[in-house]
Amino acid sequence: MRWPRTTAPAWPVHVGVLGLSVMACTAYTMASPEWRNVVFALVTTVPIITFLLALGAGHLTDRGPWLAAVAGLGFLSVGTVTWPDWIPDHHFGSAEGSTTELVMASAHLLFLVGTSSALRRHGRTDPGGLIDAALFGLCAAGPLWEGSIGPYLDPAAPPLGKALLLSDVLVLAAVLGCLVRIGVTARGARAPVGYLVLTAVLTLANDVVAVHADPVWTAQVMMLAYLTLAAAPALPTAPGVTEPGPAPAEVRHPPLRLLGAALCVNPLIAAIQAIRADGPASAVLPIATIIVVPLVVLRLRLLSMQRAAAERTLAHQAHHDDLTGLYNRRHIVARIDEAMRALDRGELAEVTVMLCDLDGFKPVNDRYGHQAGDLVLQAVALRLSAAVGRNGAVGRLGGDEFVIVQCGGEPLADRIAALVREPIEVSGGTVRIGASIGAATARVGDGADRESLIARADAAMYAVKARPATPAAAAA
Secondary structure, three states, rough: OOOOOOOOOOOOHHHHHHHHHHHHHHHHHOOOOOHHHHHHHHHHHHHHHHHHHHOOOOOOHHHHHHHHHHHHHHHHHHHHOOOOOOOOOOOOOOOOOHHHHHHHHHHHHHHHHHHHHHHHHHHHHHHHHHHHHHHHHHHHEEEEEHHEEEHOOOOOOOHHHHHHHHHHHHHHHHHHHHHHHHHHHHHHHHHHHEEEEEEHHHHHHHHHHOOOHHHHHHHHHHHHHHHHHHHHHHOOOHHHOOOOOOOOOOOOOOOHHHHHHHHHHHHHHHHHHHOOOOOOOOOOOHHHHHHHHHHHHHHHHHHHHHHHHHHHHHHHHHOOOOOOOOOOHHHHHHHHHHHHHHHHHOOOOEEEEEEEEEEEEHHHHHHHHHHHHHHHHHHHHHHHHHHHHHHHEEEEEEEEEEEEOOOOOOOOHHHHHHHOOOEEEEEEEEOOOOEEEEEEEEOOOOOHHHHHHHHHHHHHHHHHHHHHOOOOOEOO
């Protein structure tokens, strides 16, 4: 089976979802109680079919998250067939702590595994945004529970049933926040992510509808959730859900004041409940707060790591050349001063400064372009660094001029000149360049300083350049 390409239109899927939704809701409303169970069971198989077809056709290349979702759907279908009265008899959302709810919770756990796998991939490019989104979702779960679900449950509902229902609400709210964030950053996958967001919204809404409305409405909302879930893998851009593209150039995060206000919601509700003292304390607020705390700590840790990485980047940029990665002019001069001070203290026997100017570099730029010229400079930088090793430092003064500081050891000028002359592969061909190298050495007791040492090396380099023969190395 050949799946539509990513450039194919998505409207057939939208029309199909709309048509199936109208048909399913109409059939369920008009059917007898026995046939309603059949209609509902058939709807639960629709996402399984679309998931398996998309996986079988190779449309969903990252199979792990989608297979976890298929397993979760299988659990839900088995539960629907095994306990057909789950929704018609108003058991859904009643927090009874029954075997059915355990099976459904296991299905939701598999959905969470698949979602977490997809979120982990997106987290590589937007970890802070996903944590913020999960925090907003968890903070919104408290008011939703306290305002629409918890107070309307049967007072005799066991703690296990309430815990299972609460876990569904908390997980769905956190996942919903993360999906919204993915939809904001992953522009190429907004259509399938939009359907997944709609699925999460409908499922959360169903938790509210189940405690307020007739079971017929509960079943219809749940069927809509199944059908919107079925649409996600059917869309041509579905692979983008689990295969994030490159990080956006600018990632925006919510203002800290908005995040702080969201974090205050659950404690504020708890404070109001404590002041009013007109009923038993709810467990959702402490649980939600406990879950939020590690996420906040993780967010702070991430900010700390990002700040440390930024500081390292700034420090590197302050001392290094952007193109070649060698020391820049300011830092290489500082290294020369450091070596000269060590020479004065008797810690070094000699210090050699070499100035290297590339020969034949301009024709490379003129013939192959500046990109090829950059490749040549980078290749030369690597060769200079390899030749000097740990006994010195290499810097770029600018253009095609380099400076090498050598603290003792065998003379390197001839070796460097030979390395530079080796061929360099660039786009469009192979090039060869030369190098004019002037070296000057200061020894203990010479009384030389940095300026005089560089001046001698510069004079030696221009002496080499003035020779008509192939560039070689000279010493002064």
